[in-house]
Amino acid sequence: MRNTLIQWEVEGQAHESKKASLSELKHLNQLITLDIQIPDVSYLPKNLFFDQLYSYKIVIGDLAAYLEADFKMPEKYETSRFLAIRLKGENDNIHSLKGIKMLFERVENLFLEELNAVQDIFYRLNLKGFPYLKHLSIVNNSTIESLIHPKDREQSQHPEKAFPKLESLCLNNLKKIVNICSCKLSEPSFGKLKVIKINLCGQLKSVFLISVVSLLSVLETIEVLECNSLKEIVQVETQSTG
Numbered sequence: 001m002r003n004t005l006i007q008w009e010v011e012g013q014a015h016e017s018k019k020a021s022l023s024e025l026k027h028l029n030q031l032i033t034l035d036i037q038i039p040d041v042s043y044l045p046k047n048l049f050f051d052q053l054y055s056y057k058i059v060i061g062d063l064a065a066y067l068e069a070d071f072k073m074p075e076k077y078e079t080s081r082f083l084a085i086r087l088k089g090e091n092d093n094i095h096s097l098k099g100i101k102m103l104f105e106r107v108e109n110l111f112l113e114e115l116n117a118v119q120d121i122f123y124r125l126n127l128k129g130f131p132y133l134k135h136l137s138i139v140n141n142s143t144i145e146s147l148i149h150p151k152d153r154e155q156s157q158h159p160e161k162a163f164p165k166l167e168s169l170c171l172n173n174l175k176k177i178v179n180i181c182s183c184k185l186s187e188p189s190f191g192k193l194k195v196i197k198i199n200l201c202g203q204l205k206s207v208f209l210i211s212v213v214s215l216l217s218v219l220e221t222i223e224v225l226e227c228n229s230l231k232e233i234v235q236v237e238t239q240s241t242g
Helices: 022-027 064-070 098-105
Strands: 033-038 055-060 081-087 109-114 135-141 168-174 195-199 206-209 221-225 232-235
Touching: 055 098, 081 098
Parallel strands: 033 055, 055 081, 081 109, 109 135, 135 168, 168 195, 195 221, 206 232
Antiparallel strands: none
């Protein structure tokens, strides 16, 4: 149901029209493969869960231009787990979409646009560290400060495990991001990462802490464009003296 002209019914409105409703998917108990484009998050029922899906390509919001240019949509019949989300409204909150957040645990290709209700990706979206994620793109965000940003100092003292299978990372126009990770990590975090592309991130000070460098065993490319606050690619950590 991608690239179709389906007119979805807005969730919560009176069922007076003859438009299709995404609530109908709740009755398909054996559904394991889904390919769908949902023009607006308002069409999504809050109690719609996709936890039984083995393969999916789900696009939420109007972000076709970015998908064509920067993020390759898998072939139509290829088995993969692909999720692309654009939440642009002030009231659009990813935390209210529990069924969608469940997909983060097994997603392989993830594209996030705007999504301005989060400050980091790890602690706010998936504490299991996105164990299957291979490709991550984030664009046009004004709140994310770091992909892995501890809420308090105690958390930062314990190494986290995140993004063990990530191969490519693309960040475009993240207005507040300062670095990719602001805490200690342990293996196999970023152990598969080959390509990093960062563009128009005006507050970016550094890309990685020096403690993370040893984990980047297969990194081939770092491309940083128009990040005018960048001071260093690798930040040397300094221990504070109580």
